[in-house]
Amino acid sequence: MAVLPKEVLENLISTQCKVFVDATVGGAGHALGVLDRNRKLHFIGIDRDQEALDRAEKTLERYSDRVTLLRGNFRDLKEMLHGIGVSSIDGILFDLGISSYQLAGGRGFSFKDDEELDMRMDTRDVLTAYEIVNSYRQDEIARILYEYGEEWQSRKIAKAIFDRRKKDRIRTARELADIILAVKKKTGKIHPATKTFQALRIAVNDELASLAGGMDAAVDLLSPGGRIGVITFHSLEDRMVKQRFRSDEALTVLTRKAIKPGIEEIRSNPRSRSAKLRIAEKI
Numbered sequence: 288m289a290v291l292p293k294e295v296l297e298n299l300i301s302t303q304c305k306v307f308v309d310a311t312v313g314g315a316g317h318a319l320g321v322l323d324r325n326r327k328l329h330f331i332g333i334d335r336d337q338e339a340l341d342r343a344e345k346t347l348e349r350y351s352d353r354v355t356l357l358r359g360n361f362r363d364l365k366e367m368l369h370g371i372g373v374s375s376i377d378g379i380l381f382d383l384g385i386s387s388y389q390l391a392g393g394r395g396f397s398f399k400d401d402e403e404l405d406m407r408m409d410t411r412d413v414l415t416a417y418e419i420v421n422s423y424r425q426d427e428i429a430r431i432l433y434e435y436g437e438e439w440q441s442r443k444i445a446k447a448i449f450d451r452r453k454k455d456r457i458r459t460a461r462e463l464a465d466i467i468l469a470v471k472k473k474t475g476k477i478h479p480a481t482k483t484f485q486a487l488r489i490a491v492n493d494e495l496a497s498l499a500g501g502m503d504a505a506v507d508l509l510s511p512g513g514r515i516g517v518i519t520f521h522s523l524e525d526r527m528v529k530q531r532f533r534s535d536e537a538l539t540v541l542t543r544k545a546i547k548p549g550i551e552e553i554r555s556n557p558r559s560r561s562a563k564l565r566i567a568e569k570i
């Protein structure tokens with residue numbers, strides 16, 4: 288289910304929008320709204336995950352004459368668009384993180400998952416969560432958990448992972464979650480493994496560097512008056528977006544405060560709980 292759908296359409300899609308890029312097409316929820324709202328624009332949907340693209344292709348079948356789908360990391364946006372002869376765009380959306388399909392898809396993204404720890408969005412990539420957990424040094428694991436998960440018990444968890452590794456390999460997401468549960472108490476509603484899983488996913492998919500590169504490319508490609516919107520789900524990313532927008536003289540920030548979902552949306556789509564949308568316009 289698309290997050291902040293109304294807010295995305297109202298702020299990013301105008302009648303002047305001729306070429307729109309959805310850099311994270313995923314389940315094509317936003318895509319459908321965009322294609323319905325402006326019946327003339329050409330829609331370019333990007334994803335690193337082939338399964339997401341296959342699904343999007345089916346969902347968007349009736350709009351196929353206005354849709355181009357591309358597989359790749361949005362960090363390579365310029366090259367991807369140049370490859371299809373596009374050098375300027377009127378709007379772009381980044382809806383970050385993973386989709387509910389990926390969370391349920393057996394690649395070890397969820398700590399309830401009894402599948403091998405993989406966590407790759409693009410299965411052509413080499414690095415997996417299994418590799419990090421079973422072969423990185425203890426201090427490297429602790430750094431990843433601290434930097435990408437803001438996990439203040441990073442050292443304790445890294446030690447528990449390391450101790451277990453001496454006996455046996457850690458194969459599944461659930462095994463890893465159980466190791467964390469044994470050393471970190473559950474307080475409140477959030478599962479103790481949440482931050483570790485976020486950190487590993489960010490490391491496996493090089494998410495922060497991809498975001499930085501993707502935003503740079505997007506701002507260069509935007510035509511004057513064109514808009515960029517980014518939906519984030521945790522503070523690390525939100526801080527990056529806020530600073531990137533603020534520090535760029537080619538942009539006017541349209542959201543002094545991030546747009547957040549209302550109570551109704553959170554009730555019907557709990558995944559939207561931590562979403563923040565920031566928008567800027569190219570001068």
Ligand SMILES: C[S@@+](CC[C@H](N)C(=O)[O-])C[C@H]1O[C@@H](n2cnc3c(N)ncnc32)[C@H](O)[C@@H]1O
Pocket residue numbers: 288289290310311312313314315316317318333334335336339359360361362382383384385386408497498
């Ligand atoms: C939250 S989902 C997007 C949901 C979509 N907006 C919808 O309405 O259904 C995020 C998608 O972005 C993709 N993704 C994440 N990082 C990416 C990157 N650096 N390059 C390309 N796709 C990426 C993921 O594979 C996932 O399918």
